[in-house]
Amino acid sequence: MSDKPYNLLITRLSAIGDCIATLPMAAAIKAAMPNARITWAVSCAARQLLEICPDVDRVISVPKRYLRTPSDLMAMRRQLREQPLDCVLDPQSLTKSAALGWMSNAPLRIGFAKPRGRELAPWMNTVSVDSDPELHVIDAQAELLRPLDIVPGKPQFNLNIPDDVSQWAQQHVMESVGDPNPVIMNPGAGWDSKMWPAERFGQVAAWLRNEHKIPTLIVWAGQRERELAEQIRQVSGDTAVLAADTSLVQLAAVLKQAKLFLSSDTGPMHLAVAVGTRCVTLHGPTRPELSGPYGPEHLSIQKARFDGTSRQRRSADNWSMRAIEVVDVCAGLTQMLSRSSRAAA
The missing domain is CATH 3.40.50.2000 (Glycogen Phosphorylase B;)
Structure with missing residues (x-):
């Protein structure tokens, strides 16, 4: 027009x-x-x-x-x-x-x-x-x-990550975990009701190392998430490693290196989607079909759903997230890793 x-x-x-x-x-x-x-x-x-x-x-x-x-x-x-x-x-x-x-x-x-x-x-x-x-x-x-009169095609996330930042991320990931493509996880969330227990993230990290020989890198932002990341590291028996403190642009470059990204419904999840990384996401007070990772290449896990108002869901405790067991997440990761293996074959 x-x-x-x-x-x-x-x-x-x-x-x-x-x-x-x-x-x-x-x-x-x-x-x-x-x-x-x-x-x-x-x-x-x-x-x-x-x-x-x-x-x-x-x-x-x-x-x-x-x-x-x-x-x-x-x-x-x-x-x-x-x-x-x-x-x-x-x-x-x-x-x-x-x-x-x-x-x-x-x-x-x-x-x-x-x-x-x-x-x-x-x-x-x-x-x-x-x-x-x-x-x-x-x-x-x-x-x-x-x-x-604009009819959009497939959603595009166009981010021009500077070459020096990409090079830094590749080097940082390799130096941190000895693998260019680890599983990356983030324990944070904007609402407490969307938090999955840190000790369960740690158990998943230990399982990834023991069962699949895959290292885990933990990305974090702020003091609270750093404390959660430390707890994950301890529970994992030091198989999970804390990433450096990053800017959002650096985080985008780091997430692009991930074999898979594991988190709840949070900003880094959307950033992982934007840079083309496949996600396994955990949901309780939010519905993955409405705000989860966009596209069929991702996997969302939800075992209980809290259907209150936005204010009620925000202020609730994380009971709906605690309904997701470690075994559920390990099964989801196994499914996604098997997809990767078939694609590589």
């Missing part, structure tokens, strides 16, 4: 995993409109990844509580109006994301209708798109492109 917008703003502020899951939207826009200029507003560490995404032309950092601080609010308004915007795409569809589009003065602001669109977002956006609540988040976000 001749009147397709040229200057577009994506308002996906957080979280890291959700920002990664939105990368295919930017790729689909660029594939359909190669001359489009995409600006992305973000308020989390995902900025590091957006800066190496060739589909994103400009990144705007948004203070997390900008709506509560008049000076931040006015600064964001000025920044958003530095260049005229034709369209805003609001996959987050919360007040804090929709308000950016509203302040930008863009004539076309596309977000979700309820229930995906929440708070004031459906009223602040000019077009509200109905979306099947049973769609995976990546497929749901693709529906926001319908008003632009």
Whole structure:
């Protein structure tokens, strides 16, 4: 269509995993409109990844509580109006994301209708798109492109990892575990209810070494995850090794080296998917068909499901994750490793 917008703003502020899951939207826009200029507003560490995404032309950092601080609010308004915007795409569809589009003065602001669109977002956006609540988040976000007559193909996660970072990751993995392609695991999660017990990760790492002669590398971020990683190492009998503290770009390069990646529903899982690493993921308070690793090459394990509201699921304990036993995870890893063996043959 001749009147397709040229200057577009994506308002996906957080979280890291959700920002990664939105990368295919930017790729689909660029594939359909190669001359489009995409600006992305973000308020989390995902900025590091957006800066190496060739589909994103400009990144705007948004203070997390900008709506509560008049000076931040006015600064964001000025920044958003530095260049005229034709369209805003609001996959987050919360007040804090929709308000950016509203302040930008863009004539076309596309977000979700309820229930995906929440708070004031459906009223602040000019077009509200109905979306099947049973769609995976990546497929749901693709529906926001319908008003632009864009029909996305297979989701693409375009990240240009610098060569020096890739070389560092290859060397670091080899020096850490003596294998260029270990199993990599991450014990963290944004919600306590999504945490699988660290001691079980350690038992899985010991099993991988004893049964398959495969080493394990543990990636982590922050003091809490480092403590969990140390616990995993101890339980594994030192068969699991802690990776270095990494940036998100370094983490992407490290994950690309993995034979398999094991974690709960968390940001590093989406990053592993983005760099083409196969995942075994553990789910309790979230549904893998909605927010798990995208594509049939991955394996998700869920033994109990908690179907409360988002707030209830976030604040619950991890009983639904504890329903997953070590034997369940070992069976899943065996299945995925056998796929690798057949593919190699």
